[in-house]
Amino acid sequence: GENVEQHPSTLSVQEGDSAVIKCTYSDSASNYFPWYKQELGKGPQLIIDIRSNVGEKKDQRIAVTLNKTAKHFSLHITETQPEDSAVYFCAASIGTSYDKVIFGPGTSLSVIP
Amino acid sequence: GAVVSQHPSRVICKSGTSVKIECRSLDFQATTMFWYRQFPKQSLMLMATSNEGSKATYEQGVEKDKFLINHASLTLSTLTVTSAHPEDSSFYICSASKPSDTQYFGPGTRLTVL
Numbered sequence: 001g002e003n004v005e006q007h008p009s010t011l012s013v014q015e016g017d018s019a020v021i022k023c024t025y026s027d028s029a030s031n032y033f034p035w036y037k038q039e040l041g042k043g044p045q046l047i048i049d050i051r052s053n054v055g056e057k058k059d060q061r062i063a064v065t066l067n068k069t070a071k072h073f074s075l076h077i078t079e080t081q082p083e084d085s086a087v088y089f090c091a092a093s094i095g096t097s098y099d100k101v102i103f104g105p106g107t108s109l110s111v112i113p
Numbered sequence: 114g115a116v117v118s119q120h121p122s123r124v125i126c127k128s129g130t131s132v133k134i135e136c137r138s139l140d141f142q143a144t145t146m147f148w149y150r151q152f153p154k155q156s157l158m159l160m161a162t163s164n165e166g167s168k169a170t171y172e173q174g175v176e177k178d179k180f181l182i183n184h185a186s187l188t189l190s191t192l193t194v195t196s197a198h199p200e201d202s203s204f205y206i207c208s209a210s211k212p213s214d215t216q217y218f219g220p221g222t223r224l225t226v227l
Contacts, residue, residue, distance in 0.1 A: 001119065032215075036218075041221070042220055043117075043119075043206050043208075043219050043220045043221045044218045046215060046217070059225045073146045089157070095146070097212065098198040098213055098214060098215055099147075099210035099215060099216050100159075101216070104156065104194070106155075106156050
């Protein structure tokens with residue numbers, strides 16, 4: 001079955017710096033890769049996603065890259081702000097479904113003012 | 114669009130009682146709903162998948178008689194934790210999706226069993 005690994009588990013950056021979180025997946029059939037932000041005590045919120053027919057997607061300060069050959073994808077946050085502090089989860093679809101996914105273990109991001 | 118609500122947000126109950134958690138898709142019809150469990154500082158663990166009008170599909174290791182799921186309509190799914198015990202204390206999160214679309218998550222329910 002699908003297995004998703006995520007690194008680092010914790011990340012501290014200075015406000016204004018960039019943050020990068022990397023994930024790898026095992027199922028070559030996976031074709032959908034969402035990223036979620038979870039604040040303490042709240043449900044996950046979809047922040048960006050990418051489908052396997054593109055290599056990169058950007059939305060303001062957030063970008064995601066995908067390397068299907070190597071089976072890894074990354075989240076890039078530029079010009080980080082204190083409100084970016086949260087736990088970030090990557091996920092990979094189980095096969096070609098868009099809704100059923102496997103989550104990575106999460107990265108706790110702290111942005112230091 | 115794509116708003117999912119959960120009720121209650123927090124619940125405290127005594128050991129041995131049953132607790133029902135509701136999950137509603139507010140502005141779309143959800144063909145599939147998912148229930149997750151999350152322990153502190155851990156990732157989301159899928160418990161079960163439910164489609165409207167049919168029985169839920171439980172993940173390996175999840176007791177279907179303990180965690181009863183009902184998906185009675187395209188906008189409502191319920192999770193009932195039966196005979197709850199302290200080890201059932203956790204953060205329960207639902208999500209909903211429509212065909213060929215991603216999951217949209219609810220805000221979660223914190224269950225504490227005394």
